[in-house]
Structure formats: structure tokens, C-alpha cells
Amino acid sequence: MSINAFLFDLDGTLVDSIPDLSKSVNLLRDELGLPPVTTGQVRSYVGDGVGLLLRRALPEGLFNQERRKRFMEIYTDHLTDETLVYPGITAFLDMHRNRPMAVVTNKPQALAEIIVERLGLARFFMDVIGAELALQRKPHPDMVNHALKRLASRPERTVLLGDHHVDLRAAHAAGVKSCFCAWGLGHDDGLRADFQAETTADLARLFPEVETP
16 A cells, blocks of 8 residues: 655754754853763754753753753754754655655754754645644654644655654554654664665655645
8 A cells, every 4th residue: 555644853853953053052061161062962963852952962951841942942043043944855855745744853842843844844844743733753653643633644655764763662662663764863763664864865765756636
């Protein structure tokens, strides 16, 4: 049975947000009198939401809700300074523009919507589902199940594309197909995905354009 609907993680799947996340982490660390961390270090911190990003980026005991709030202020100011859509993504979305598609991300809802809009991706998606929608975050299936309802799509004909093991776990829990995007920021934690895309160029081969039934 062919894939009819597409769900996409955001950071590391559709967009490379590491430059702006790194800048924001280091601006916060500078305010706290801490030396900067590398882009590579920040890359290893992402994938599990803002709270865990900051817990990993700050020395033990320095994380609190006020610092999370301050980080969000800084990051909002620099949200799309250098964040870019991965090459090949827009062409793939355009190829399937008549299919039901949504973004399913652990990123805060408002920020996810801003990025999708500013980077010219909003026209492709029926919905952007982010954190703070009273849904449990990936790897829990809540967000995926919500997306299936929004898209009126059947699980067996839907694929979730993501670059982190939380995406694979959420897909499995919701009964949808999974595609691991190896160009991204995360890791598969040894889990097997239904599809494996090493680069964005693989997507058109894995999910070719098909006539609308």
C-alpha cells in the first residue's frame, strides 16, 4: 500500500537550525559568565526539547525555569538569522504538494510556526503541531495521532520522517511508517526504520510521485 500522507520533524529534518541554536546557547552562557560551547556540542544536545537542550548545555545545577525563559527570549530574537531549509527539501515538498502533510515537532509551537512561515514552507502543510498543545511530546504517539486526525489519514498510509530516535519511537507507537533522515542532527539509537534516507536526494526515490487515487 502506497504512502499517501507525510509527517515531518522540523529541526534536523526540514531545516538546519544549529547555527541559531548554538548562537543562542552561547549568548545565554555568556550572560552567566560561562565560556562558549562548540556547534558540535550543541548539535549533540538537540532532539529532545528545549528543557533537555538547556540541561545539557549548562553545568549541573544551573538550569531553572527563569533561564529557560531567558533562553527562549534570546532564541526568538535570533530564530532565523542563519537557519536554512536543507537543500532538496522544498523540491520534495513541491512534488507532493497535493498530499496531506504536517509538521510534528517537539519545538515550541509558536517558534515552529514562525520558522515554517519565514522559510517559505507554510504553503505545503495543513498543520504545524508543536509542543505546548496539551499533547505529550515524541516519543509518545500523542502528536502523531493528533496529526493523523488533522490530516484525516490512515496510519498504514502515513510516514513520519525524522532524524532522531524519538521520531522512530513515536511512529512505531502510533502505527505509522517511519523514515530515518540520516542527514540530520540526531541518531537512531539502533532502531530500525521502515525507510532510510541518507540524503534528501533519496526522498524522491523512496517516495516517488504517484497519481492521486
